[in-house]
Every structure is written in structure tokens, then in C-alpha cells.
Amino acid sequence: MTAEEKTTFNIDKTKDFGSWFNEIVAKAELADVRYNVKGFVVFQPWSVLSMKEMYDLWEDELEKHGHLPAFFPAVIPESNFKIEKEHVEGFAPEVFWITEHGAGEKFEERLGLRPTSETAMYRMYALWIRSYNDLPLKIYQSCQVWRHETKATKPFIRSREFHWIEAHDVYATQKEAEQQVIEDMEITQKCLFEQLGVPFMFFERPQWDKFAGAVKTFAADCLMPDGRVLQLPSTHYLGQNFSKAFNVKFIDKDGVEKYGWQTCYGPAISRIFAGVISTHGDNKGLVFPFSIAPKQIVIVPINFDTDSGVKDKAVELRDRLSQRYRVQLDLSDKRPGEKYYHWEMKGVPIRLEVGPRDVQKKSVVLVRRDTGAKQSVKEEELLQAIKKLGNEITENLKKKALKEFIEKITEARTIEQMEKNLGEGKIIRTNFCSLEMSSAACAEKVEKELGARVRGKRADLNEQPAGECPFCGKKAGVVAYIARQY
Amino acid sequence: MTAEEKTTFNIDKTKDFGSWFNEIVAKAELADVRYNVKGFVVFQPWSVLSMKEMYDLWEDELEKHGHLPAFFPAVIPESNFKIEKEHVEGFAPEVFWITEHGAGEKFEERLGLRPTSETAMYRMYALWIRSYNDLPLKIYQSCQVWRHETKATKPFIRSREFHWIEAHDVYATQKEAEQQVIEDMEITQKCLFEQLGVPFMFFERPQWDKFAGAVKTFAADCLMPDGRVLQLPSTHYLGQNFSKAFNVKFIDKDGVEKYGWQTCYGPAISRIFAGVISTHGDNKGLVFPFSIAPKQIVIVPINFDTDSGVKDKAVELRDRLSQRYRVQLDLSDKRPGEKYYHWEMKGVPIRLEVGPRDVQKKSVVLVRRDTGAKQSVKEEELLQAIKKLGNEITENLKKKALKEFIEKITEARTIEQMEKNLGEGKIIRTNFCSLEMSSAACAEKVEKELGARVRGKRADLNEQPAGECPFCGKKAGVVAYIARQY
Numbered sequence: 001m002t003a004e005e006k007t008t009f010n011i012d013k014t015k016d017f018g019s020w021f022n023e024i025v026a027k028a029e030l031a032d033v034r035y036n037v038k039g040f041v042v043f044q045p046w047s048v049l050s051m052k053e054m055y056d057l058w059e060d061e062l063e064k065h066g067h068l069p070a071f072f073p074a075v076i077p078e079s080n081f082k083i084e085k086e087h088v089e090g091f092a093p094e095v096f097w098i099t100e101h102g103a104g105e106k107f108e109e110r111l112g113l114r115p116t117s118e119t120a121m122y123r124m125y126a127l128w129i130r131s132y133n134d135l136p137l138k139i140y141q142s143c144q145v146w147r148h149e150t151k152a153t154k155p156f157i158r159s160r161e162f163h164w165i166e167a168h169d170v171y172a173t174q175k176e177a178e179q180q181v182i183e184d185m186e187i188t189q190k191c192l193f194e195q196l197g198v199p200f201m202f203f204e205r206p207q208w209d210k211f212a213g214a215v216k217t218f219a220a221d222c223l224m225p226d227g228r229v230l231q232l233p234s235t236h237y238l239g240q241n242f243s244k245a246f247n248v249k250f251i252d253k254d255g256v257e258k259y260g261w262q263t264c265y266g267p268a269i270s271r272i273f274a275g276v277i278s279t280h281g282d283n284k285g286l287v288f289p290f291s292i293a294p295k296q297i298v299i300v301p302i303n304f305d306t307d308s309g310v311k312d313k314a315v316e317l318r319d320r321l322s323q324r325y326r327v328q329l330d331l332s333d334k335r336p337g338e339k340y341y342h343w344e345m346k347g348v349p350i351r352l353e354v355g356p357r358d359v360q361k362k363s364v365v366l367v368r369r370d371t372g373a374k375q376s377v378k379e380e381e382l383l384q385a386i387k388k389l390g391n392e393i394t395e396n397l398k399k400k401a402l403k404e405f406i407e408k409i410t411e412a413r414t415i416e417q418m419e420k421n422l423g424e425g426k427i428i429r430t431n432f433c434s435l436e437m438s439s440a441a442c443a444e445k446v447e448k449e450l451g452a453r454v455r456g457k458r459a460d461l462n463e464q465p466a467g468e469c470p471f472c473g474k475k476a477g478v479v480a481y482i483a484r485q486y
Numbered sequence: 487m488t489a490e491e492k493t494t495f496n497i498d499k500t501k502d503f504g505s506w507f508n509e510i511v512a513k514a515e516l517a518d519v520r521y522n523v524k525g526f527v528v529f530q531p532w533s534v535l536s537m538k539e540m541y542d543l544w545e546d547e548l549e550k551h552g553h554l555p556a557f558f559p560a561v562i563p564e565s566n567f568k569i570e571k572e573h574v575e576g577f578a579p580e581v582f583w584i585t586e587h588g589a590g591e592k593f594e595e596r597l598g599l600r601p602t603s604e605t606a607m608y609r610m611y612a613l614w615i616r617s618y619n620d621l622p623l624k625i626y627q628s629c630q631v632w633r634h635e636t637k638a639t640k641p642f643i644r645s646r647e648f649h650w651i652e653a654h655d656v657y658a659t660q661k662e663a664e665q666q667v668i669e670d671m672e673i674t675q676k677c678l679f680e681q682l683g684v685p686f687m688f689f690e691r692p693q694w695d696k697f698a699g700a701v702k703t704f705a706a707d708c709l710m711p712d713g714r715v716l717q718l719p720s721t722h723y724l725g726q727n728f729s730k731a732f733n734v735k736f737i738d739k740d741g742v743e744k745y746g747w748q749t750c751y752g753p754a755i756s757r758i759f760a761g762v763i764s765t766h767g768d769n770k771g772l773v774f775p776f777s778i779a780p781k782q783i784v785i786v787p788i789n790f791d792t793d794s795g796v797k798d799k800a801v802e803l804r805d806r807l808s809q810r811y812r813v814q815l816d817l818s819d820k821r822p823g824e825k826y827y828h829w830e831m832k833g834v835p836i837r838l839e840v841g842p843r844d845v846q847k848k849s850v851v852l853v854r855r856d857t858g859a860k861q862s863v864k865e866e867e868l869l870q871a872i873k874k875l876g877n878e879i880t881e882n883l884k885k886k887a888l889k890e891f892i893e894k895i896t897e898a899r900t901i902e903q904m905e906k907n908l909g910e911g912k913i914i915r916t917n918f919c920s921l922e923m924s925s926a927a928c929a930e931k932v933e934k935e936l937g938a939r940v941r942g943k944r945a946d947l948n949e950q951p952a953g954e955c956p957f958c959g960k961k962a963g964v965v966a967y968i969a970r971q972y
Contacts, residue, residue: 034613037561042610045554068531069538073647075523093588101634102579124528127520148587161559
């Protein structure tokens with residue numbers, strides 16, 4: 001996109017989310033879908049600046065909870081995949097295989113590009129862990145993974161390469177591993193909702209929708225503006241499934257050799273980015289929470305070609321604010337109005353305007369992206385005002401998003417009611433027979449008759465069912481949630 | 487390695503660098519070579535914590551100079567590689583090829599794992615750049631690259647997967663692109679020497695040793711303790727070679743369509759890590775510069791099982807110092823002496839000892855890793871003392887390393903003299919015929935007769951030759967440097 005093009009954005013996010021999303025990805029230069037490998041996109045600076053902040057956020061939180069970073073290889077020998085039977089069944093169909101190098105020299109064994117790293121990491125864990133002294137082992141890596149998806153790809157939401165963090169932990173006891181799953185959910189709450197303002201529910205997934213090889217899968221679903229849920233971080237209680245397969249053993253305090261208890265947690269940063277922009281964006285374009293905005297403040301000088309000192313002041317403010325914030329100074333030839341539209345579309349939380357009169361008064365004007373509210377601020381109070389405003393913007397986005405999210409959760413007792421609610425873009429709370437494999441037939445009905453999926457039961461609440469499962473008429477064993485999904 | 491093992495380290499780095507390096511990589515848990523794909527290693531937390539700081543250092547510097555981050559795909563279609571002829575000749579022999587996915591479904595076209603990203607990025611640059619308004623374009627990405635090396639691999643120094651940053655810039659004019667090469671060298675000086683204390687020389691490489699597709703290659707060589715040089719960041723002036731091949735064009739101010747002028751810069755973080763630990767390490771193990779140490783301070787409490795308040799004080803200090811520094815508190819059962827050896831081997835710059843008497847006196851003891859010097863510091867002066875000490879440690883390491891480096895550069899006029907000097911682990915400064923292809927025969931003599939390589943001429947100095955080339959007897963056209971290499 002050249003600078004000459006019109007930069008205004010105006011698409012109704014709620015009415016036509018599909019267009020809104022595709023257009024904002026292109027207009028704001030978030031990702032370019034024209035890369036010449038199917039299912040792969042180029043993530044452009046405006047999204048990457050933000051994703052880097054998101055990486056820092058999660059990595060800090062993981063390290064605060066005792067995780068350490070590592071870099072494991074991106075290639076995994078085929079034999080590693082075959083060690084855990086359920087895991088290979090789940091992932092093998094999606095693996096990209098490296099079979100040769102150079103002029104076509106074949107490898108003796110195919111090498112898979114990691115679709116996830118259990119089979120790379122746990123072989124090493126088996127070498128590293130000897131005694132209870134080596135536990136817990138809590139390691140994460142920030143990396144890309146590759147999955148040959150057959151579903152239609154969409155930038156950030158689903159592509160054949162995505163950017164994530166994966167944390168893989170080993171404990172001496174089942175109880176500690178179960179506690180780790182709760183810690184993962186708390187980290188998610190802290191990062192995804194408290195910092196990024198994306199409301200979600202953590203579900204324990206039904207047995208037919210688990211991570212391949214896990215005992216239990218817990219996943220956070222957020223809601224996109226078209227009423228379909230998007231799975232964000234998931235955490236898996238692996239029990240001893242992998243430790244037995246990969247021989248991850250330790251000598252316990254009692255001198256007895258035991259298998260470790262494992263968990264893994266996978267916040268997919270590039271996908272979470274989709275959740276953030278879809279949740280907060282409006283008809284004018286992007287709206288970023290303050291802490292992860294690619295640029296937090298844009299300075300737009302007014303009439304800066306005159307001798308008014310405006311340009312010098314704008315540069316001075318840029319230099320001063322850059323010590324604390326990510327700041328953009330727009331000295332381009334465009335008219336101020338054009339600049340406003342452009343940076344609103346780009347989602348910069350605070351616009352700082354400074355003109356000749358402001359210079360004289362030693363003040364500036366601050367404009368909020370989320371509400372459009374303007375205020376004049378004395379220069380000496382600027383840092384304080386920005387700090388306050390940054391917090392207010394994030395808090396306002398959270399509040400608004402949470403309200404919208406809660407309004408979309410509805411109770412339904414009949415299939416007809418569900419169909420109507422799903423058509424309105426809602427998440428359904430309902431009685432359901434069970435989440436065990438014995439209820440897979442009901443789940444199939446949900447898919448066939450409603451085009452929706454059973455997302456599981458709330459992981460944070462102990463909700464009690466009362467009544468029958470609307471799909472089989474049996475006594476309900478669980479309160480489940482049903483939604484259409486990405 | 488279990489906690490019970492002996493943690494002392496004692497290998498003479500200068501006399502037996504090979505063993506020193508391999509042993510410290512294992513003992514300090516920097517990397518594990520037992521991963522079951524040849525040429526691939528697992529980078530463990532103790533190196534990754536430090537490499538993450540190094541990434542931040544370079545990324546900040548690149549962004550300060552106007553670069554923006556992006557994420558390009560790791561897979562590149564074979565047809566992209568073929569666009570620039572010299573480039574494909576240079577890299578094709580080393581590419582890992584993805585040929586199939588899932589149960590063996592073949593891709594129509596082979597996909598290469600990026601060995602470097604020119605051929606992924608410049609196709610997109612051709613789409614992004616339209617007019618002079620879009621220039622300069624300065625983009626970097628932090629990622630891994632994969633090269634099927636035939637040389638013996640060694641963790642950090644050379645492996646089939648390494649971690650780097652690559653910056654790819656496009657300018658409207660040749661002059662600006664040439665200036666970018668100088669900027670890249672300045673960034674290298676700032677990060678590699680000023681911050682990490684690794685001395686190096688920037689050479690313009692001979693024409694027979696260029697990056698595939700470049701007009702000119704400039705590379706920083708540091709010196710390993712065994713007298714072999716290690717190539718660290720290199721920057722390449724690409725001229726219009728790639729822009730013509732990839733159609734990277736723009737409409738200039740004069741309305742004329744022109745090809746862009748390009749450069750690329752590639753600091754290989756995992757390899758620079760090898761340079762850092764090899765430069766500063768000593769016979770007791772690792773010695774980290776303060777700013778990139780995995781942990782900057784280790785707190786060792788003395789007699790903390792008594793009612794002396796030592797443990798509480800140690801925890802309090804850990805919590806306080808952690809707000810500013812990366813701090814390790816060692817509350818393990820080991821004797822203090824054992825802990826000292828262990829953390830010295832791990833290279834932690836500052837050890838903080840606190841015992842019952844210190845608690846009473848409200849003071850602590852600080853011990854420097856680089857010199858072993860001890861000092862008692864009042865608690866209220868602690869933050870200031872650590873800040874000062876951190877700077878002193880880095881400055882001392884720089885000074886020491888620079889002195890050693892300069893002593894290793896020697897002048898030689900005859901082949902016999904060179905042979906002697908190379909045997910002593912030195913870098914040779916000599917008259918040489920030229921760095922053009924016409925001198926390739928002399929370069930071959932250097933390789934065959936001396937087992938060494940012509941590294942090029944100094945990029946930062948305009949050194950004038952006086953005399954003949956010792957290899958062909960012709961009048962020397964250049965002052966060149968010769969060394970054995972990794």
C-alpha cells in the first residue's frame with residue numbers, strides 16, 4: 001500500500017466480520033497473504049511489534065513461575081513421533097517431512113518439522129532427569145510450529161506455520177502436575193484478560209476432543225464478533241502417558257524409581273493476536289490495549305512548517321516520551337485529518353496533538369483511540385497523564401469486552417432454541433449427558449444438526465446439571481457449552 | 487548432571503581449548519549434544535537466558551537505527567532459490583528439502599528450510615516497494631536457519647541449525663546502501679565489543695570468499711584461544727544483484743523507475759555466544775560480562791540453618807535485587823565452598839555472601855568472578871555498589887580481552903615466518919597481491935601450505951602495502967590478514 005492511498009477504514013465489524021478482518025489485516029499491514037507457499041503468510045512489522053510485546057508478557061510470567069527458556073531443534077526424527085501411539089495418530093497427518101538435502105541426497109530417516117515438541121523434548125528429559133532433586137523440571141520455548149492444516153487458512157487464526165510458546169513440565173507427583181494446570185490457567189487469566197483484555201472461558205474439553213496423548217485437555221475459548229469461538233491457550237494434563245512412553249523416570253526420596261507426571265501449555269501468540277484485534281477493533285479499524293500496542297503514542301504536529309517551534313517541540317516530545325513508551329512522530333506531508341484517520345485505523349491508543357498555540361501554552365492535546373475523548377494537558381503533567389490514560393484505556397477495553405462476552409452466553413434447553421441462539425452468534429450453556437467417549441454420538445448430533453461443537457465444561461466452576469440431555473434424553477451428567485468455532 | 491556430582495572445573499583454556507570448550511558446554515549445561523539428529527543440539531537454559539539478552543541487545547540497536555521486525559516463513563519454494571544464480575549455487579548444496587507431508591503426500595514443488603532469507607523476503611519486497619516514499623525499507627527478523635553443513639559440527643560454533651538475526655535493507659541510492667554497511671559495522675562494534683567485550687576486526691573479504699550473490703562482504707573475525715579465528719556478524723553490500731533478479735523496483739522522485747540498492751546483515755547469536763564464552767572464560771569455567779549473564783548475582787547464605795536471620799535476609803535481598811537484576815539464591819544443602827565453585831564455573835559475575843555477622847552489621851560481602859576480589863558493602867549502599875561493580879567487571883573483561891587480541895596480531899614477510907606465527911596461534915598481517923579473483927591462486931597457496939585463509943583487508947583502516955606478495959612475488963596491492971579458522 002502506498003502512502004498516497006486513502007487510509008480511512010469503515011467496515012461494520014459486527015455485521016460483516018469476515019470482511020472487517022481480511023481488510024484490516026491488509027490495510028493496517030498486519031500480514032501479507034501473497035507469500036508463494038499455500039497456507040503461509042508473512043507477518044509484517046505492525047503485528048510483529050505487538051506480538052513481541054505479547055511474547056515478553058507471557059515469558060515474564062512463565063519465568064516468574066519458575067520456568068526456564070530453552071531452544072530445541074525444529075526437526076524431529078520420525079522414530080520419535082512413533083513412541084507415543086495416540087500422539088502419532090493425532091499429529092502424523094499434519095507433519096511436514098524433510099526427506100532430502102542438497103542435490104537430493106536422501107536422509108535415512110524422515111525428519112518432521114515440529115508440529116509441537118513433546119517428542120523432541122521428552123527424549124532429552126529422560127536423559128536429564130535422574131532423581132527427585134531434578135524435579136520439578138519447568139522449561140518453555142518460544143518458537144514456530146508447522147502443521148499441514150486441511151481446513152481453510154486465515155492469517156493469524158489458522159495457518160500452516162504459527163508462532164507460539166510451549167511450556168513442558170515434569171513433577172514427582174500427580175498432585176503437583178494437576179496444580180500446574182491451574183497455574184497455567186492463572187497465567188492465562190493474567191496475560192490474556194488482565195493485560196490484553198480478551199474475555200474467555202476455560203473449558204475442560206470432552207474426551208473426544210483432547211490433545212493427542214493427553215489425559216485431560218483444558219482450553220480457553222474467546223468469542224469472535226461473528227459468534228464463533230476461537231481456541232486460545234490450552235493446557236494439557238498428560239499424566240504418565242508420555243513419561244512411560246519416553247522413559248522419563250526418577251529415583252524418589254524413598255529410593256524407588258517412578259515415572260514423572262507431566263503437563264504442557266501452549267499459548268499461540270499469533271492466534272492470540274487475532275483474538276485481541278477482533279475483540280477490541282471497531283468500525284474505524286484496530287484498537288490496541290495500551291501495553292501491547294505496536295506504537296502507544298502517535299505525535300501529530302499541527303502547522304509545523306511555520307516558525308512556530310511546533311516541529312522542534314514535536315521532536316523534543318518524541319525523544320522524551322520514547323524513553324518510556326513506543327512513540328511514532330508523523331512528520332509526513334499529509335493533512336492532520338488524514339493522519340488522524342490513518343493512526344486510528346492502525347489502533348494507536350493515544351494521539352498527541354501539538355500546534356502553535358499549544359507550544360505557547362506549554363501544553364498538548366491527548367486524544368483517546370477507544371472513546372475519542374480529548375483533553376488538554378500541561379507539559380509538566382504529561383508523563384503522569386499518559387500513564388493514567390494508558391491504564392484507563394486498557395481498563396475500559398476490558399470492561400466493554402467482558403460485558404459483550406457475558407451477554408453472548410445464553411441458556412438453552414431445546415435443539416430448536418439452540419439453533420436460534422447459535423444463529424444470533426451466542427455460546428450456549430446446556431445440560432448434556434457426559435463428556436466421556438460414551439457421549440460421542442450426542443456430540444455428533446451437535447455437529448450435524450447445529451454445525452456446532454461441544455466445547456466442554458467450565459474448568460473454573462463446578463456447575464451442576466438439572467434435567468436431561470436434549471440430544472439423547474438421558475439424565476444430564478454435566479453442564480456443557482456449545483458453540484460454533486474457528 | 488545431578489546435583490551430587492563434583493562441580494569444580496579445572497581445564498587450562500589456553501593449552502587445551504578443545505577440551506575446555508566441550509567440557510564447559512556439558513558441565514555448565516549450555517547445550518546437549520545427545521539430540522538424535524546429526525548436527526543438531528539442544529540449547530539449554532543457561533545459554534538461552536544469555537542469548538535472549540543478546541537478542542534484546544541487537545534488536546534494540548537495530549530498532550534504534552530504524553529497522554522494524556517481521557516474521558517471514560521458514561519454508562521457501564525451490565523456484566525462489568533459483569531466481570538469483572550465484573545465490574542458488576552457493577546455498578543449494580546445504581538446503582534441507584521438505585518434499586512431502588502427512589502419510590507421504592508429495593508437494594508439487596520442493597520447499598527449502600531457509601538457510602538465509604533473501605529469496606523469501608525479496609519477492610515480498612518487490613510487492614511492497616512502489617515509490618521512493620517506501621524507501622528506505624529496513625526490516626529484520628530473529629529466527630533460526632538450517633544449513634546441511636558438511637564440516638564437523640560443534641555446539642554454538644557450527645551446527646546445522648543456528649539462531650540468528652537477519653536484517654535486510656533497501657535504499658534508493660548506492661551511497662545510502664554503502665552507508666548502511668558502515669552502520670552495520672557500528673552496531674557490531676557497539677554490541678559485540680562495547681557490551682559483550684569481544685574484540686574483533688572487520689574485514690572486507692576477498693572476492694573468492696563472498697556471500698553468494700553479494701558485491702562485497704564484510705565480516706567480523708574474533709580470535710579463539712587456540713589461535714583460530716571465528717567469523718561473527720557479517721554484512722553484505724548486495725548492490726542491485728538481487729533487486730534486478732527479484733524485481734525490487736521503485737519510481738524515483740524524477741518519475742523514473744529504478745532498481746533498489748540492497749544490504750543484509752546477519753549477527754548469528756548462537757555463534758556469538760561461543761565467541762563470548764571462549765573470549766572471557768578461564769580455567770575455572772565461564773565468565774560472563776555483566777549485562778548478558780544468565781544470572782548476574784548469586785546469593786550464597788552462610789549458616790542459614792540457625793536462628794541468625796540469615797535465610798530471611800537472603801530471601802529479602804533476592805526479592806529486592808530481582809527487581810533490577812537476574813538473581814539466583816542458592817538455598818541448597820551444599821557446603822558454601824561447593825557453591826562457590828559451582829557458581830564460578832557457571833560464570834555468575836557477582837557473588838553475594840551473607841552470614842550471621844553480616845546480618846548483625848547490616849552488610850554483605852560481594853565477590854567478583856573476574857578477579858576474585860572481595861569487598862564488604864553496607865546494605866544501604868548495595869544497589870550502588872552492584873551497579874558500579876557490574877560496569878567494572880565488563881570494562882575489565884574488555885580491557886583484558888583487547889590486550890590479548892592485539893598481542894596476537896603480528897606482521898610477517900615470509901611464508902616460513904607465517905608458518906611459525908600461525909603455530910603460535912597468531913593472526914598475520916602481510917602484504918598480499920590483491921583480493922580480486924586474479925589472486926585466487928595465491929589464496930590457494932595459503933590454504934595448502936599454511937592450512938590458513940586470507941581473511942581480507944581491514945574495513946575500518948586504509949592500510950597501504952609496501953613490498954611484494956610473499957606468495958607470487960608480485961608487487962603487493964593490499965595489506966591482508968591471514969589466519970587459521972573455524
